[in-house]
Amino acid sequence: MDQTVLISQVYPYMAETHSQCIIVNQIDGSSSPGDGSKPVKRRRKRRSKGSSATNEDDVGAMGGMFRKRKLTDEQVIMLEYLFENEHKLESGRKEKIAGELGLDPRQVAVWFQNRRARWKNKKLEEEYAKLKSQHESVILGQCQLESQVLKLTEQLTEAQNEIRKLSERLVVQETSTNSSTSSLSVEVNDAPTDFEFAPTDTSYDIPLYMLDNNYIQNMEYWNGLYV
């Protein structure tokens, strides 16, 4: 019995894109029963290692499929097309498709299982590549920030040194004038004594003196001396 099938009749929507793949070869004995009855489920035994393929291998359980057969290009194209629309098949639909493609329903089920596994792997690879790219850009940004922190730390150290030099110079000036004018000595003695500089070993911290109210008082005081 010739069981070739016109796929375009079964799936009219495919006729446009797959019109060249209309006829699918039927594989002897591997189709589901044509009377609509449920096919008998039978386990296929796995070929043992080292055994050679014989004709007997081709006539195993399920009415003739034991030896592994590659699906035809047309069958694969059809299955791929179906997979684009639905990743899982209901039982009835699976049997219908199997009948149309001349495959055993079990083959269709296995093909969809394997296809889902490949699809999942592909998605995982894509996700991995995406995360890897994001991670690399974060690392790059971190490097840029660290180099910026280094530069700013250097600038801060220079500024601190400058302030220290200035304050020392002022103290020397005041000390020399203090001996001649007693009125000014009172002002110098009133100067705040708790002037703080940031510890140099905490390079990333904001200098403590900038957070301290005394810093502002100190600056006002020293600025007042310059006026």
Added chain:
DNA sequence: TTGTGTTTTACGACCTCC
């Protein structure tokens, strides 16, 4: 031609859901 790596088909074990 042959050795080797990859892809595809098929299965068994186990899990989940109804």
Added chain:
DNA sequence: GGAGGTCGTAAAACACAA
């Protein structure tokens, strides 16, 4: 408990360099 899913893997089919 059965149907149908995933996961891991065996083995056939295939691709390709040497």
